[in-house]
Amino acid sequence: MRAILIPALIGLAACSADPAAEQTIARNVVLASTERGAVIAPTFLGRVQAARRAELSFQVAGRVVDVKVLPGHPVRRGDVLATIDTTSFSMQLSEAESRLAEAVAVGKEASSRVGRLRGLVEIGAAPESEWEAAIAAAEAASASVQAMTATRDALAWQRQQGELRAPFDGFVAVRAIEPGQSVSPGVPAIMLDGSGREIRVPVPVAHAQGLRVGHAAVTHDGSQQSEARVLRVGQRQAAGGLVEVTLELLEGGAPGQVMPLRFASPADAALWVPARAVVPTGRKGEGYVMRYQPEIGRVIRIEVAYGDTKGGLIQVVSGLEAGDLVVARGTGFVEDGAPVKPLKGTI
CATH class of the missing domain: 2.40.50.100 (RNA polymerase II/Efflux pump adaptor protein, barrel-sandwich hybrid domain)
Incomplete structure (x- = not known):
């Protein structure tokens, strides 16, 4: 009996140590986003506002x-x-319109009198001085109409306000x-x-000196990466040696929202990932990463070509695209196609 049990127990132990069985359990992993050159730049905080x-x-x-x-x-x-x-503007406007109507009537009568006296003066039936006085009265009536028209228009404008x-x-x-x-x-x-979104970012003078209109940047709203472009670089230096840079936010962002922003380096359009995410495969500049597929909760092995390292990051020349999520640590311990569980806050 004992001879039968021992092999059986050994067989059970061998089954429990099966690597394939272990990989059916989702391993906790830390993920990192693949980003362009902006990832190696300092991060600044900006506040979103409406462009209009x-x-x-x-x-x-x-x-x-x-x-x-x-x-x-x-x-x-x-x-x-x-x-x-x-109400007060409406009452004043009504009074002004009544006075204007009276002034217009007086002006018409004055103009008619000038015409009648001119004919009488020409035949010697009226003195020329009376005609001149009528002309002066007509001119005064016309000036009164102009002044009252201006008053009426001003009151109408005030009521419209x-x-x-x-x-x-x-x-x-x-x-x-x-x-x-x-x-x-x-x-x-x-x-x-109104329409459009801008983001205003206080930036140290030394960093702002290298920025120009159209300079690219990357923002994050917690779940989505968006692009931005420099619109204006402030000329006045504020407290702390900062100048304000205003950028056009191409998508996302709500007025009042505070978002992290990183300026891209025009000369560096390569992709960067944490250096520990890449496992060398023997040949110089070649290795692999484990790319996370959120739709199925698993990782797949992706062959990559890599270049320089800088500040704990490694430049990926080919194999990945911006925004890809890769296992940031322990890549060599995760099998191709294995289920994983991203640790909270790493995506």
Whole structure:
């Protein structure tokens, strides 16, 4: 009996040590993203803002009657966003229009009198001085009409300023007024964010000196990598020896969001991965990595050609694309096609 049991136990032990069986258990791994030259550059933090913005204010003083929007609400060009009480302007406008109508009537009568007296003067039936006085009266009436027209137009403009309208399609970023509040001319009431996104980044002067309009950069919003391009490099130096660089964000990003950003080196378009991710295969400059396939939760072996190393990174010349995820440590201990479990925060 004992002779039968011993081989059986040995067989069980051999089964438990089967490498293939071990690989059916998902191994915890640390992943790293394959990135271009920007990966070796310093990381800066920038704040996203809308490329098209508007700070809206009433042009006349008044009491707020209604505010029709809240922060985050979408608006269309021409939408009424808020109104103030324009009752006094309407009353003044009505009075100005009445006075203007009277002045126009007086001006017409004065012009007619000038015409009648001219005929009488020509036949000697009226003195020339009376005709000259009529001309002066007509000129005064015309000046009065012009002044009252200007007053009427000014009051009409003031009444029109009782409505605050959206100058473009966008979203309400800030609502700074409430119904019943008194507002003064020029004081910000509502701020809108429109199309396009920019990111403003404080950068040390020494680094900013190498930047030009169009310089490429890479941003991350936590789950997605996006490209950016330099629009402006500030000329004034702020506290701490920093200058502000404004970049166009080609996709992603929400106004107010803080995002890490790295400027790319124009001369370095190669891909970089952690040096420990590459396992040499014997020939100079050749090796392999384990690329993660998130759709199936497994890794596959990818042959790569590599070049220089720098700061714990290695340059990948071929075999990978930007954004590929590779096992960053312990690549040689993971079999081709094995299931893996990325450690939290490594993707």
